[in-house]
Amino acid sequence: MARKALPILKHLLQSAETPLPSLHARSVTYMPRPGDGAPRPVTLIPGDGIGPLVTGAVEQVMEAMHAPLYFERYDVHGDMKKIPQVVLDSIKKNKVCIKGGLMTPVGGGVSSLNVQLRKELDLYASLVNCFNLPGLPTRHENVDIVVIRENTEGEYAGLEHEVVPGVVESLKVITKFCSERIAKYAFEYAYLNNRKKVTAVHKANIMKLADGLFLESCREVATKYPGIKYNEIIVDNCCMQLVSKPEQFDVMVTPNLYGNLVANTAAGIAGGTGVMPGGNVGADTAVFEQGASAGNVGHMKLVEQKKANPVALLLSSAMMLRHLQFPSFADRLETAVKRVISGGKYRTKDLGGESTTQEVVDAVIAALD
Amino acid sequence: MIMASQIMRRLLRSQQANSPARVSSLLLGRTFSTESNPIVATLFPGDGIGPEIAESVKQVFRAADVPIEWEEHYVGKEIDPRTQSFLTWESLESVRRNKVGLKGPMATPIGKGHRSLNLTLRKELNLYANVRPCYSLPGYKTRYDDVDLVTIRENTEGEYSGLEHQVVRGVVESIKIITRQASLRVAEYAFHYATAHGRARVSAIHKANIMQKTDGLFLKCCREVAEKYPEITYEEVVIDNCCMMLVKNPALFDVLVMPNLYGDIISDLCAGLIGGLGLTPSCNIGEGGIALAEAVHGSAPDIAGKNMANPTALLLSAVTMLRHLELHDKADRIQEAILKTIAEGKYRTGDLGGTSTTTEFTKAICDNL
16 A cells, blocks of 8 residues: 555645746747748837936847847937938838837927827837736736727827917817727737727716717727627726726726726836836837836936836837847846846835946846746 | 824814814804704705615714704605706705705616706705715724825816717717816815814825826916915825826825716725725715715615614715814814724624624614713
């Protein structure tokens, strides 16, 4: 009896000791086409404020990984009147860009260059992925929300005028064309990424025609994806639910302004905008940047002390690597970043630590395998 | 300990606030009564659970010897042609005369040909500011323990002007209007409120980097008013930053003043931080010093008449009304009693996780006075 029991016991104990395949599992081999490994050019726009710090971090990590890409760097600053044509041409040629935040002077009469870039390249979908990072304590658990926001029209159409002195009008424009394509993108994203539910965020009880049109487009597209659940929620109720029960949301599709608020709220509950990746995508090009827009330029103290958080842009660059079809580099980068965060030693101020940007970058490079 | 310090802080604040009484009576256009002359206030019990919770309020006020006489009005069954809605002309005249009112939840009957009840009240009484004090209830645990802020929202214009039209098929425009007059009015009220209640800081929430003329005008008006109150710190926060900071660290904010749409979303977000609409007080301020306190939750027809409703929101709104009437000591007593009852945890209604009935809860509050 004992002789039979011993090997069974050994087997049981061994399987109990085997570590769960979490950070180290290798997925099935990705088979590239010949020539895919040739270095690809990517436009890099350092931006303002903390932008140069965090894009510098991305450059360092890419070099340490010997990733098959090289950066074409262009300097654009928030106080320029327009984006230089040479930058736009470069992005159209390379089809991929990574950028830091561009500062918009408040009330200065210059329209935001971030918005201009999105309109010029017709980057109609903005994506922010908000999720709990293991090891980072937050008030909310089980957060895994992707906010897909219409990026070109809505309240950000920029059509304002003064009717008479003291009365100003701003036009919010919603078109069926844009609403339909953002709804299609949201459902396609959910389908390709195995997401189960898409929620449309609106205020159609008050803005019946405008948000009503948006909802109509979403409903039409929803019928074409019967496997994905679709529901609608009013934006103020949505914010309330986000702070109390965020686990009920999966993919959210919103018009422009509500998307801004919802993305920043979701980023805030999941750990802060310093760690959430995201990007903007259109039919031809993709621009990757820090996910949610709050704090993407940072303030002077952060720049002086060099304590900006590079995690968001590093994770966005991992998204960019996947977009360029270099999945194993993306996996390695993400694993390294997650290891550093869960390790807890190298964290910048917004995560409760005291490290500088460079220390975090060095830790990520050291954690690469 | 934390609970006691929060209550102490609130008491100290309201005691400090007793000086600008003359300013406020000039601003509000009335002088307040003494013990011998009771104030008449209009009461709209509302639908669903409205009558039960209104009864609670009356009981608590009686037990606390508050010098208020209630004039009850109900929503009619037919449309009154003078007001184009189910609210009668007499009800509106009563509020105009008394200048103070308390409103329970009203369910707008579905149908066409009449204005919504809330819209009628707002337009007829010219209610230009919606004030929601949000503070964490000690003893009712949410993920946020240190919330203590007030949101003041412009209530008449902005994105909710209802001016929408279809330009061509598939293209809809919605007009957002900001006027100097309305912005000045709400900014004046915000600073007056801050002074009257001993608040140190007012933050204006905007998106003027994108909507430069409209939110720019709002900010200009806030700045003008801020200059008249040099003892109050004034700051401006972009709305996406504000959302993120609210969910990460709500203690950073004190009084928030904002245009209509942002106000709607932010005030509901703050309500979510402290436990939902069932616990949040709200008060609408109108021209000529009218104050209509209301409970913003729904009429909950499924629990109507079963003595299960939670009267906290209406009670706290009534307390806000008392503070508006400068009856600070009564307001403090009742507020303390409510907080104490919830903190003790012995009598809690169903939505807070307990099993008490409305009457038991009300009696516990009266005992705690």
